[in-house]
Amino acid sequence: MRRIGPVILGIAVFLFFLLCYPFHIHFHEQYQLFLFSFDYFLELAVRPGGIAVWLARFLTQFFYYSWAGAVVIALLLVAVQQVFQKILLSLDNKPAWIPLSYLLPVSLWILLLNENYMIASVVSVLITLIAVTLYPVNGTSQRRTLCYFLTLPFLYWIAGGVSILYAVMLVIIKWSLDRDKIRKINLLLHVLAALALAFSYPMLTSSFLQYPLPKLILGIDYYRYYYYPFYFQYVAWAVPVAVLLIYLVFPAGREKRTRLLVSVLGAALTGALAFAGLYFFTDRDKERAFAYDYHVRTENWQKVLKLAGSKAPASDLELSAVNLALAKTGKMGEDLFRYTQTGVEGLFPPYRRDFVSPLITSEVFFHLGMVNSAQRYTFDAMEAIPDFQKSARCYKRLAETNLINGQYGVAGLYLKFLRQTLFYAQWAGKAQNFLDNGERIDKHPVWGQARRFRYRDEMLFSPDGMHTMLEILCCQNSQNLTARDYLFSYLLLARDLEGFVAAFNRESASFGGTIPVLYQQALALYWVQHNENFRQVPWNISEEIQTRIGKFAASYAQYTSSDPAKLLRKEYGNTYWYYVFFTKNPRP
């Protein structure tokens, strides 16, 4: 069991994160910028817990690949279990209780289901446990006390607030080791003094580090929102203490049968907690949202559409990813209403001051050629990262937008930082060759195109005038088909049929002979609203659509008294007509 247990744990964790939570792994990676530089190390090392944070961020950079992230998390949790097991066995060789040593990695695993629970927290716990193993259990009392007092400040510096766990675990261990009553009281006094000392380090730190004192005591880098009281994380601190108490207070018994029973019970308890925790705390919706974001970031449009095909997009943000994928694959005019549209917010989600939502919107802007807006949304998303980290993903995009805009000094700065990373250095090195070389950028397939698409004439960004902004993009460059489709979709979603027809008449040449089905539907609707039949229709609307709109109108009239929205959904749910008449709450 002692050999196979960690293997099972490791494989389970690895498979879970690889198969069920890969995009959570990418989520972690994209909101940090680990630099191989002494300055970066120093910046972290001067604060309590900074070394653990540095180590954690070093490991997190490997989350660039989800499989590597899964390996890292699995190894960390197995290491936690192994070290904790070592502590327990060093006190008394009672393997019957060993299954309880899995409670700690399991609780950390469950905590890691929250995307804001940081790897630094796991690393800090691991370091703290390692520090406990260094405690000379069999040494003299003086040696033990000395070790305790010397380790505490060092550990506070290395691992941060979790060093309290060390103090508490050592209280229990000391108490259990000294059998003599007077010595116990003496020890207790020592320990209380040490505990008081443990609180004095954050006090001392507060004189040069401007954080709220409670945060300096309990740690500032374990949860992404350092100011948010995420009390659940302290469960992971309580678990080793509780297990230690159980281990020391309750003997497992001498009979083989009792010991087996204890082992089985311990294993069952751990297994049940793991199962229940994973079941209740796995957030599949967030994983899907992160998947959308990742696929948009990597421009894997087919995967975006596949994701949307398996389950309807649950938010404006997901919908905006789907709509971008439709535009990029040339399917917007055919399939826009295959997915439940909720208005123009599905094209441009409303701006929010957080670190997640502006990123997808910035991708939309980038692909449209709205370079400045892409840059702004990217920058704001990065600035909103609650633990003040910078983002490699954002730096990369900012380098691109600045290259496109010819701001080479600024682009160079971002590229210099990216050169100090592991996984972005190569890209940055290549991009550096484009600095101060406008001609070369013009020839670049993405950046050159963005240069051709971007705005030429000065104006201010207007969130309420997006259709005008899209129109300008279309007028500037007829090759910008994404802008064209976005313009049409925007007008359709805003139910601005007059505007759509006007825009269509301007841009119709870009379609050649065939007009996409949805645009035909919109044109047909416009036509029947102003004409009795299709005899003189100026657009190439297919016979099928002409017939179908008639049928739709007839069915609508037939079902008016019942529930037309429900009855027509099956046949007409993916048409523009259905959207116009039955979809509620789009933005006017």
Add this chain to the structure above:
Amino acid sequence: MRRCFTGFVVLLLALACKPSPENGTVSCGYPAIFPDYIGVTIPVNIAPLNFDVTERGADRVTAVVAGTNGDTLHCSSGDKTVRFPLKKWSALLKANSGDSLLITVSVRHNGKRIVFRPFPVYVSDDSIDYGIVFRHIAPGYEVYSKMGIYERELSSFRQKPVYENTLIPQTCVNCHSFRQASPDSFVLHVRGEKGGTVLQQNGILRYLETKTDSTAGAFSYPCWHPSGKYIVFSINRTFQSFHVTREDRVEVFDRVADIVVYDVQRNKVIDTGLLTTEDHETYPVFSADGRILYFCSAPAMNMPADYKKLRYNLCRISFNPQDGTFGTEIETVIDAVALGKSIAMPVPSCDGRYIMFSIMDYGTFPINHREADLALLNMETMEWHIPQAINSNDVESYHSWSSNSRWVVFASRRRDGLFVHPYFAHVSSNGITGKPFMLPQRNPQQFYDRLIYSYNCPEFVSGPVRLDLRQLERKANAMDKEQVGYESL
């Protein structure tokens, strides 16, 4: 024999460590260095002007600084950065105060030593204040990450935070202002849910709620009255829009801009109604004697549609320090609108002889206008000009006068077009400006290349700022704020 050999090696090492610039090929040009300190005028008490030689392929840099009285300072470097020892540098400046230094740079290039033409640095005997206080913030848009207000000692490289927004989470801090560079009297605004205005005077910290039922909002841009009895504030409802073309990024404008006087002792806003009109009145500053208030004024516009038409004049009105009231007549000092320009941030020198202000094509926020320049108004002749020596093709904006009125510090985007850095310029008694120099750093190239923050609002201070952070934290968390009163005259 062994001792002789050791001595020989030591001698060789000593020679290697102190290479003489005279031994190389002479280049007729100045060396390419960062920051550009060639021909700058510096105060006698400034930190060492360490610099990096940016000549391609150059290494093993040597610099020899020679004073006119024969003093020299040798400095060698294994890399491209020349770092002068602080004490020797300070002594050299003192010895050459009011005179100039000649810096001879030599480098190794492809195994050969090249000696560049010596460049001058002028040492003014006008000293500069103890330090500057500025805000470090990433040059972004609507969201801020970690930021704070910091203090930098100018005679060394020492820097320390005054306030960082990690202390009271989810806050932003801005508009720090000192009474004539005094670190004992200052205000700053903490923005956010727990925000308020920090007012510290003579060691007493107050946390103010400055929005009243009768004013348009909370206090914005401040300026202390020289007596310390009043602080004039603008009250701005500020908005941002964003440019879509490559050249520009952000446009800041006001929908409301009023000016009120705050009576520090009575904790009351005094509103005479003259400067709280429909027009936009902003950037208020007291004259050196405290008897005149200067400000910028523009008619209200339909914003953001008319953003390019928004132009501000420089105006003034008399001020009565006895009761905190204004006179009755507003006088236009510079009719910038007639010139198709807009004025912002007027700042009088402490001796009352000059006003420095920002001038741009339109708008109210020069930091986002590449064309924004600094201009100098002579208060005796009432003539103004744009000193070419201190301006560049990029943004020059926020500025502050030293307490002896001989130095200005200003923010400029001239280095890369994005990050705002502080530059210092000498203004002689007859108003001639010297070539400005960038804030010295220990390893300048490395420092500025890695810096991801701008230096916002550099303000001179005459000594270290002491802010009781824990008291501020307690007051903010407990929302223990003094409500500012309102008095209409």
